[in-house]
Amino acid sequence: xxxxxxxxxxxxxxxxxxxxxxxxxxxxxxxxxxxxxxxxxxxxxxxxxxxxxxxxxxxxxxxxxxxxxxxxxxxxxxxxxxxx
Numbered sequence: 335x336x337x338x339x340x341x342x343x344x345x346x347x348x349x350x351x352x353x354x355x356x357x358x359x360x361x362x363x364x365x366x367x368x369x370x371x372x373x374x375x376x377x378x379x380x381x382x383x384x385x386x387x388x389x390x391x392x393x394x395x396x397x398x399x400x401x402x403x404x405x406x407x408x409x410x411x412x413x414x415x416x417x418x
Contacts, residue, residue: 335362338362338402338403339360339361339362340360341400341402342360342371342373342396342397342400342402343357343360345396345397345400346360346373346392346393346396346397349392349396350375350389350392350393353377353385353388353389353392354377354378355375355376355377355381355385355389356375356376356377357373357374357375358374358375358376358414359372359373359374360372360373360374361374362403362407368407368408369405369406369407369408370407370408370409370410371397371403371407371408371409371410372410372412373393373409373410373411373412374412374413374414375389375411375412375413375414376413376414377413380413381413381414386411386412386413389411390409390411393409393411394409397409
């Protein structure tokens with residue numbers, strides 16, 4: 335799974351970089367019998383909800399086109415938590 339996650343991260347980094355967004359992590363997790371593809375993003379001065387939605391709209395078709403994951407999963411795109 336690590337090589338799949340690395341390929342996903344590599345594939346989404348360039349289009350997100352155009353929005354000054356950095357991919358902090360891409361993980362695969364099982365929670366409450368559901369698989370999650372979790373993508374955590376970061377940006378200088380943080381990311382607002384509208385930017386997360388815009389980034390998700392970029393990420394989703396890329397991940398769908400790659401078609402690397404056979405299991406059903408939930409795509410979870412979020413911002414990096416900041417301890418302030």
